[in-house]
Amino acid sequence: xxxxxxxxxxxxxxxxxxxxxxxxxxxxxxxxxxxxxxxxxxxxxxxxxxxxxxxxxxxxxxxxxxxxxxxxxxxxxxxxxxxxxxxxxxxxxxxxxxxxxxxxxxxxxxxxxxxxxxxxxxxxxxxxxxxxxxxxxxxxxxxxxxxxxxxxxxxxxxxxxxxxxxxxxxxxxxxxxxxxxxxxxxxxxxxxxxxxxxxxxxxxxxxxxxxxxxxxxxxxxxxxxxxxxxxxxxxx
Numbered sequence: 001x002x003x004x005x006x007x008x009x010x011x012x013x014x015x016x017x018x019x020x021x022x023x024x025x026x027x028x029x030x031x032x033x034x035x036x037x038x039x040x041x042x043x044x045x046x047x048x049x050x051x052x053x054x055x056x057x058x059x060x061x062x063x064x065x066x067x068x069x070x071x072x073x074x075x076x077x078x079x080x081x082x083x084x085x086x087x088x089x090x091x092x093x094x095x096x097x098x099x100x101x102x103x104x105x106x107x108x109x110x111x112x113x114x115x116x117x118x119x120x121x122x123x124x125x126x127x128x129x130x131x132x133x134x135x136x137x138x139x140x141x142x143x144x145x146x147x148x149x150x151x152x153x154x155x156x157x158x159x160x161x162x163x164x165x166x167x168x169x170x171x172x173x174x175x176x177x178x179x180x181x182x183x184x185x186x187x188x189x190x191x192x193x194x195x196x197x198x199x200x201x202x203x204x205x206x207x208x209x210x211x212x213x214x215x216x217x218x219x220x221x222x223x224x225x226x227x228x229x230x231x232x233x234x235x236x
Contacts, residue, residue: 001025001135001136002135002136002137003039003040003047003134003135003138003140004025004041004050004135005041005042005131005134005140006041006042007042007043008042008045011042011064014064015061015063015064016050016061016062017061018059018060018062019058019059019060023058023059023060026038026052026060032052033055034052034054034055035052036051037050037051037052038050038052040062040064040066041070041140043140043142044142045140046067046068046069046140047066047068047138047140048064048067048068049065050062050064050065051064070138070139071099073099074098074100074101074230074234075166075185075187075234076100076102076189076230076234077100077102077103077162077163077166077186077188077189078095078102078103078104078188078191079103079104079162079190080103080104080106080190080191081106081107081193081197082108082111082115082193083115083194083222084115085115085118085120087221087222087223088105088115088120088129091223092129092130092133093129094133094223094226094227095133095143095226095230096130096134096137096139097136097137098133098137098231099137101143102143103144103146104145104147104154105121105145105146105147105148106148106149107149108193108198109151109197109201110194121147126145130142151201151204155204155208159205160209162188163208163209163210165186166186166187167180167211168187168189168190168209168210169187169190169211169212169213170189170197170202170212170213171190171191171214171215171225171229172192172202172213172214173196173216173217174196174212174214175213176214177211177214178213178214179215179233180213180233181233181235183234187233188210189230189233190210191226191229194219196219215228215229215232
């Protein structure tokens with residue numbers, strides 16, 4: 001945890017109260033005492049410094065000064081075929097830490113129906129994983145996650161509007177173009193399941209202007225492909 005990320009409900013004026021996981025982090029990692037300084041931020045707000053005023057086994061009170069904007073978001077919309085639930089958790093943390101703010105989880109022929117039944121898709125569970133990514137990266141702006149369980153209606157009815165005013169790519173092992181490097185314009189990146197999108201799905205994506213690109217013949221796990229592709233498009 002490189003940033004103590006606060007809910008607005010935890011803040012009262014220039015003070016914040018923390019407990020639970022955040023308190024445990026102050027105790028175990030920072031070994032905080034009154035007077036200790038930690039980095040803090042408000043969800044969807046500014047970042048700054050917190051000075052511990054009091055701390056006990058139940059909660060800690062910090063004097064906070066929030067005066068620093070979060071890092072700029074990536075100009076990227078990520079569309080991701082629903083991965084395996086355990087992999088989803090790790091992948092969402094990576095996506096959040098890399099600065100992506102618009103995420104679509106979509107269906108695909110190779111996505112098992114049971115994946116959509118996971119409790120990891122609840123609002124609370126998604127929030128918790130995204131927070132972990134923000135804390136790692138020292139960011140405060142919460143990504144938005146949309147769930148679309150029908151591939152064809154999503155592509156035909158929504159995708160054209162989503163990719164308007166952006167370059168749109170789908171990562172595919174048999175893509176004829178190499179994935180671009182260090183692009184400067186808003187983009188949309190579509191990543192399929194580990195087996196890739198089936199030909200029908202690639203064709204439907206192409207019909208609305210999504211170009212198939214490749215980073216080579218190797219088949220990567222989703223949790224590896226996501227940061228690899230994002231860091232190629234936006235190396236920093």
